[in-house]
Structures are given as structure tokens and as C-alpha cells.
Amino acid sequence: MSGFLKEFFEPRGVALVGATRTPGFGYGIPLMLKGQGWGERLYLVNPSATELHGMKVYPRVADVPDPVDLAVVIVGAAAVPGALNEIGARGIRSVVIESAGFAEAGDEGRALQEKALAVAREHGIRVIGPNCVGVVNTKNRFTTVEIIEEALQPGNVGIIAQSGVFGNVLLDGLHERGLHVAKAVTLGNRMDVNECDVLDYLRHDPDTRVIMMYLEGAADGRRLIETLGRVTRDKPVLVLKSGRTGAGRAAAASHTGSMSGEDALYDAAFAQSGAIRAQSLEELLGFARVFATQPLPAGPRLGVVTSSGSLGALAADAAVSAGLELPALSAATAQKMREGAPGWMNVKNPLDVGPSGLYQKAVAAMLQDPAVDMVLAVAIIPFAVVRQFKPFGLTPKTWFGDLASIRALAPHKPFALCAVGHSEFIADMASLSGPSIPLFTSPEPAARALAALWKHQRR
Amino acid sequence: MSGFLKEFFEPRGVALVGATRTPGFGYGIPLMLKGQGWGERLYLVNPSATELHGMKVYPRVADVPDPVDLAVVIVGAAAVPGALNEIGARGIRSVVIESAGFAEAGDEGRALQEKALAVAREHGIRVIGPNCVGVVNTKNRFTTVEIIEEALQPGNVGIIAQSGVFGNVLLDGLHERGLHVAKAVTLGNRMDVNECDVLDYLRHDPDTRVIMMYLEGAADGRRLIETLGRVTRDKPVLVLKSGRTGAGRAAAASHTGSMSGEDALYDAAFAQSGAIRAQSLEELLGFARVFATQPLPAGPRLGVVTSSGSLGALAADAAVSAGLELPALSAATAQKMREGAPGWMNVKNPLDVGPSGLYQKAVAAMLQDPAVDMVLAVAIIPFAVVRQFKPFGLTPKTWFGDLASIRALAPHKPFALCAVGHSEFIADMASLSGPSIPLFTSPEPAARALAALWKHQRR
Numbered sequence: 008m009s010g011f012l013k014e015f016f017e018p019r020g021v022a023l024v025g026a027t028r029t030p031g032f033g034y035g036i037p038l039m040l041k042g043q044g045w046g047e048r049l050y051l052v053n054p055s056a057t058e059l060h061g062m063k064v065y066p067r068v069a070d071v072p073d074p075v076d077l078a079v080v081i082v083g084a085a086a087v088p089g090a091l092n093e094i095g096a097r098g099i100r101s102v103v104i105e106s107a108g109f110a111e112a113g114d115e116g117r118a119l120q121e122k123a124l125a126v127a128r129e130h131g132i133r134v135i136g137p138n139c140v141g142v143v144n145t146k147n148r149f150t151t152v153e154i155i156e157e158a159l160q161p162g163n164v165g166i167i168a169q170s171g172v173f174g175n176v177l178l179d180g181l182h183e184r185g186l187h188v189a190k191a192v193t194l195g196n197r198m199d200v201n202e203c204d205v206l207d208y209l210r211h212d213p214d215t216r217v218i219m220m221y222l223e224g225a226a227d228g229r230r231l232i233e234t235l236g237r238v239t240r241d242k243p244v245l246v247l248k249s250g251r252t253g254a255g256r257a258a259a260a261s262h263t264g265s266m267s268g269e270d271a272l273y274d275a276a277f278a279q280s281g282a283i284r285a286q287s288l289e290e291l292l293g294f295a296r297v298f299a300t301q302p303l304p305a306g307p308r309l310g311v312v313t314s315s316g317s318l319g320a321l322a323a324d325a326a327v328s329a330g331l332e333l334p335a336l337s338a339a340t341a342q343k344m345r346e347g348a349p350g351w352m353n354v355k356n357p358l359d360v361g362p363s364g365l366y367q368k369a370v371a372a373m374l375q376d377p378a379v380d381m382v383l384a385v386a387i388i389p390f391a392v393v394r395q396f397k398p399f400g401l402t403p404k405t406w407f408g409d410l411a412s413i414r415a416l417a418p419h420k421p422f423a424l425c426a427v428g429h430s431e432f433i434a435d436m437a438s439l440s441g442p443s444i445p446l447f448t449s450p451e452p453a454a455r456a457l458a459a460l461w462k463h464q465r466r
Numbered sequence: 467m468s469g470f471l472k473e474f475f476e477p478r479g480v481a482l483v484g485a486t487r488t489p490g491f492g493y494g495i496p497l498m499l500k501g502q503g504w505g506e507r508l509y510l511v512n513p514s515a516t517e518l519h520g521m522k523v524y525p526r527v528a529d530v531p532d533p534v535d536l537a538v539v540i541v542g543a544a545a546v547p548g549a550l551n552e553i554g555a556r557g558i559r560s561v562v563i564e565s566a567g568f569a570e571a572g573d574e575g576r577a578l579q580e581k582a583l584a585v586a587r588e589h590g591i592r593v594i595g596p597n598c599v600g601v602v603n604t605k606n607r608f609t610t611v612e613i614i615e616e617a618l619q620p621g622n623v624g625i626i627a628q629s630g631v632f633g634n635v636l637l638d639g640l641h642e643r644g645l646h647v648a649k650a651v652t653l654g655n656r657m658d659v660n661e662c663d664v665l666d667y668l669r670h671d672p673d674t675r676v677i678m679m680y681l682e683g684a685a686d687g688r689r690l691i692e693t694l695g696r697v698t699r700d701k702p703v704l705v706l707k708s709g710r711t712g713a714g715r716a717a718a719a720s721h722t723g724s725m726s727g728e729d730a731l732y733d734a735a736f737a738q739s740g741a742i743r744a745q746s747l748e749e750l751l752g753f754a755r756v757f758a759t760q761p762l763p764a765g766p767r768l769g770v771v772t773s774s775g776s777l778g779a780l781a782a783d784a785a786v787s788a789g790l791e792l793p794a795l796s797a798a799t800a801q802k803m804r805e806g807a808p809g810w811m812n813v814k815n816p817l818d819v820g821p822s823g824l825y826q827k828a829v830a831a832m833l834q835d836p837a838v839d840m841v842l843a844v845a846i847i848p849f850a851v852v853r854q855f856k857p858f859g860l861t862p863k864t865w866f867g868d869l870a871s872i873r874a875l876a877p878h879k880p881f882a883l884c885a886v887g888h889s890e891f892i893a894d895m896a897s898l899s900g901p902s903i904p905l906f907t908s909p910e911p912a913a914r915a916l917a918a919l920w921k922h923q924r925r
Binding site for chain 2: 108
């Protein structure tokens, strides 16, 4: 039902209406696309130019050669309805409108948006936008927005963002957290295509494993619940929902009454439909990291191994509050751990091994314990010790083992690592754990992310 | 009433009982203290050694010369009561016991701890520990634990941590967040000195501006409420409380009932006594950063300036949920902002200036608006743009202004900055804002930290 979106992500040819020599989207996007190998399939349109970045500029959309599936519109808002008319006449049925100055800009803009929509409907055109930055498809390196090279590394994350800038926020920072995008869409004013269309499309996209969505409000509440209910049976959908209008109301009224009421409705809708709601941007990113790299757990039973009792306790608190259980270790695991353990070590869950040297053994045993569905390893060692022993060849691997290999003992169980303290220590732990293990730098977010896996799986 | 703690932080001389050549505390702490200039005031004790790190080793505590105010005990648990007897006989009245193997290690250890306490009482000795790493005083570079050089930079944060490792966690990471310690204490098993003694001491410590406390349980609930009620009238106390025992119970029972009950009591106690409870380690650190650098607000009215509507909305949501208000701008400020603003810009709070170029003006106007008690500036610009314009000399300062100077327009109002996205952009923003402005990398924690300032001030 949303197969029509294929033309947005995999156009055979693209008309860019509003290419221009002045700095901005009309200058930068052609350069970006040319750099990604799209020069031959990109047709720039501007009645008052003939050449840009060494590419021919066509005076009218009608002049653009075949094949062309998609138009990207960057002209001033007032010129958009006319451009849509030309685009429709040329037989193009997919359009990204990046121009701003529509419904978000008041009554006049709202009228203009309705006019544009009428033109689009007349021609059977499907529109993403206006007031957005369109799409990114890392697989074919197609993008209707200037993004950094690093963000084009193909991955398994699907992004749906209502706001263009927010899309950029994610695209700029994800790769540094080990997350890579499959497809991203910014929706803007949603005059036609909305989050439901994209959710259904990403549901069938083989490259997308987890969907991150930022919403300021549902375009159609009932349809969103239905769509989420369908999509979350196949793929996890992580939602960050702000109350843009709610906060505006709150700002005016200096009270939160209506906002929390509305927010509770969203909470219920997400819970009912199986979407996982993140409470903050950081939490959204943390959730995405475990869904992008970890299997789903068979049950809610978390094993915690730690070299700090305090951090283990904080992790346990967060895990239990988020719906996980901390089971007792199975008799065999407990027996195994008691052998060779110093007298002060309490063999329980969380398993605080302190400076016993048993960290590796404990993580392996916990991962292999049939009483445990997933494992959180908390690693901390005073950095004065790390620094002191580094010259003697002792590294975090000495203290904590080859975590990537140990983790492979139970590839079917989710595993996360939490390393706290000095940035150099955390960087060492990141190399040690590698890309298959999500690394958190404090215990609570790690525990909540693992809980999100179970929340999705339980459904 | 807790003036006796002075000897722990400013001893004229220190006896270290259990200095040894084998790796560990007994080897490392003497080296650490010597490196910090304490060699002349440090008296190592070990009956079976004569020299360590070029320092004389005394066979018995009785041999240690005057003046000596403090003993640090690192011998095996079983030898501690005997050591306390020697220490008491030598006239030393302040002792840090770092040795483990007491109440935390079961019934036998508990009996040993009671025995040690009896000896201490007999001699009128005050004890920090056992099972701790003692104290740090950055002003005189005195420390009973090996910590990294960076952690000894003097600052205005007081730390009370029940667990030794947790103290290290903080000491390893704080300087990277612009936080610097005045005094730190790890309490361990609290056989004598507890968090209340230290709270009262730090209350009167002129170097301590904000107190961070990590607790696993109150030593004496009623006294803690009384003490906090007294201390928080003078200084903010930020508390992170884990339910170590609660999590243990929860682990066994796989249910959270009793734990949440207990936790609710702590919540109420902290609220009643004016302490600010952090919900996570990250939140504790975020709170500390605003308290360490910002003035207290005159009221709950937050002004938000942003270059991203989405992030502004997320900040507003978090602020209002945490008890702040987002007032309408005063007429004069609104008028000032409307002049020269593009048509698409909505002059309201949050004030989303988008790419208008009015960011600096907006932050200045917001800071000077009498309707606003504190300001959160959210800065984001797609990193592709930053990278593209850098060769032309355009930097974050071009887009966002000299924030350190702008902030100085209203030094009496709390100010925080949130920069989101690429690490290089965040690093640029950190240099731009400088040490007087706390920089957050996502909007919700920034808003909640400002709300914590108001929560304390309201009291």
C-alpha cells in the first residue's frame, strides 16, 4: 500500500526544481548528489541558468529527459503550486517539497499549502513535505539533503522525523554511536505523505531492522495506532514524541494540565500498538543501539556482572523498574562461580566480582546460564590503576577479557556493556567490545535499553 | 559538631599502617602521597620492612614521630583491632580503615567490625570505614586513595560516596565534565562516621559549594532527614540513592513491591528535607554541573532559545514536567525580536530562530527579559553546513555568537547550553561557551538540571 514510496528512495532520474548559484539548498543539494554519483541521473531546473557545478541546467521541467521518477522542489513557497503543475504535466508522480512558508507560517501559508495539495491531487502526485529535507537512502547513496559523508554508511536503522533539523541531528550523530542508517525520511508539514505511509514502507524494507521515529503530533491518530500495531509485529518502532503544541500551550498557560492529558493518550496509544516510547533523545538513541545490534531476548531475566557493587545496584534498580527480572543464578552457575572465588565475593545476581580477577569467567558463566535471558556487564576500574599498569602491558582486556569473543558464547542472548569513568578507559572498552556490543557509559540507560528489547519481544 | 573531621582532611602528619612492597593500596598510596608532597608528613608502618619508595618504614605505630593526627589502616581485616589499639595508644584519634572483610563479608566479618568498633570507642578514636578508600582534599593535595592527577585540581564539589569504587567513578570522570572536587569522602561500612557527619562538615567547608552524595541506604534515617534539612538551607545536596538491598530482594522475589515502597519513603524524605534526588548517575552529574557553575534563579520562569523547533519542544516538555514555567516573552522583548525577524519566525517561548541569523540577539534579549528567570540555549546546525563553511572562516561563533560574553549580560540568571549532533560541533561549542556555561548534549537533561536549581532555590 505504500509501495509508491519506492520512487522516492530509488528514482531512476531526479528533477531538481530550483537549482541556483546562491548558497542554500538549491546550490548544495546538486553538489551533494553529484558527489555521490548521481550527476548523470540528476536534472537541474531553473529558467534563468544554464550550468551549475558543471551540470546542464534545464529551463523548464518539461525539458528534462527520461527516465525521471522524482522531483525535488526548492523554489520559493509562492512558486510551488506552479512548479507542481509543470511537474505533473511532465508525468512525474513523486515530489519532495523542501520549501518552507506553508502551514507552519500562518494562515496565508496554510492557504498556499491547500492550493499546492489541490494541484498535486489533480495530477495524482504524491508529496513528501513541504518544509522538510526529504529522504536519504544509504544503499544507493541517494539523498535530498546535504549530509556528512559518514552518515551515508549503510546500516539497518530507519528514521522517520517530522522535522528536517531533527533528521539532521540524528544523521550527524548516529555514526559516532555505532548506528548507521538504511533509510531516513523527514516529513515536514505532511500535506500528503505521513508517518503511517513511511512506517508501512519501512516494514517491508529489507534493509531496515529498527525504526526510529520523532513525532510532534500524529497526522491521523487512529491510522497511526493501526499502522503501528501492524508494523511492530514485524519490526521494533521506537518513538520520541514531543508536545510542540502542548509545550506552546504550556508556555502560554504556565501549566501542564492539558498537555499531560494529551500525552497520556499518546502513551496509551503507543503501548497499545506495541511501539516503544523513549522518554528522551538520549534514550531513543540508546534503545536504537540495542535493537540495531542485539537479538531479542527469550524472556525478562537479566543477569548483571559488575566490578562495582554500586553500579550493579543502580543497573538492577533501573532494570527492575523497567520491567525486567533479576533471577537467582542457576545452581550450576553459582557452583562454578564459587570455585576459586575469594571469601568476600557474594555469588548472586548482580554478580559483583570486585577485583577478584573473575570478570571474564563471570560474564561467560552468566551468558551460558539457562536461568538468564540477557546479560549486562558493568566494567569499572579506577583509572589510576589503569594508567599505572599500562606500561606493564596490562590493559582493559587483561581485567575484563576478550568481551567480543566471550559474548559469542551465547549469540542468541542480548548483551550490553557499561563502562564508566575516564574517557580513555571508555575508549579502550569500546575497542575491546567492538561493534557487536552496545557500550553505554552509565548503568541505567543500558538496563533500560535491554528492557526495551523485552518490551518489544513480549508483544 | 563534625569539626573532628578536620583531622581527616588536614592532618599535620599521617601514619600509614600496612605499607608494603606488594602491589596494592599499601604500595600505591605511599607513592601517591609522596608524589603530592606529603612525603615529609607521611610515616609508613610495617614491622617487617625498613624502607619503601625511599621513605623510612617504622616497625610500630608507637615509633612514629609527632605531629601525627591521622592513621590510615590497610592491614588485613583480622589485624585491624590490634592496629587500632596501637594507634589509640600512640594518641591518634582519627583513623581511616580501608581494609575489607568486615560487615559486608558476613557474620564473621560483622563480629570483627564490632570488635574493632569497641577498641576505637575505648580510645576515643573516630573511624571512617572500614571497606572504603577514605578521603580526598584537593586544596592541600591530601588523598588516602590513588587517583589520577586530573582529579586533584581544586574545585567546589563535595562528594560523599558510600562505596569506594563509586568514589573513583566520580573522581575519574568529573574533570572531563568541567567539575572539580573540593573534598571527597568514601564511607564504606560506616562503623562510626556516616554521611550525616560529613554533610555537617561540608556545610561549613568554605571550598564546597555543592554536595554530591551516593547512598545505598541511610545509616540513620531520622538523623539524615534532620541533617539534610539543616545542610540544604545553606548548600544544595544532590543525592543518588540505589536500593542495593532492595535490588537484592527484588532479584530473589522477581518483584518490585517492597522495593518501591521503601524507595517512596526515601523520595519523601529527600523532598521533605530539601535534598535534590537524581534519578540516574548521568542526572546526578548534570545537576552538579549547573550547581557548580550557575547562580540560583529568582523564579521558575525559563526562556528557551533554539535553532531547532524540535529540540526546543523537547526542552520545553522536560522543563515543564520538572516544575518550570515557560512564560510569554515580555512585550519589549517580543517587539525587539520582531524587528528584523523573517516572516516565518514565531516570536514566542521557546524562541525558534531557525536559520534567521538572530541567535545571538535572541539569547541576549532572552537573558535580559525581566519575564525570564533563567535561559536555556539550544544550538544545532547540520554538520554538513559547518564543515562546508569552515574553510571560509565561518565557525560556530559566527552562527551562535560569543556565548560567554552574551551570557555575562545577566550573570545573576542561570544559563545552560545544549549542543546536539557531531562530536566536533559539540567540541567547538564547548570552547565557545567556556567553563562558566554548562554544556549538555541533549535537551532534556539540560532542562531538568535548570529545574533542579529552582527546586533548591524554592526551598
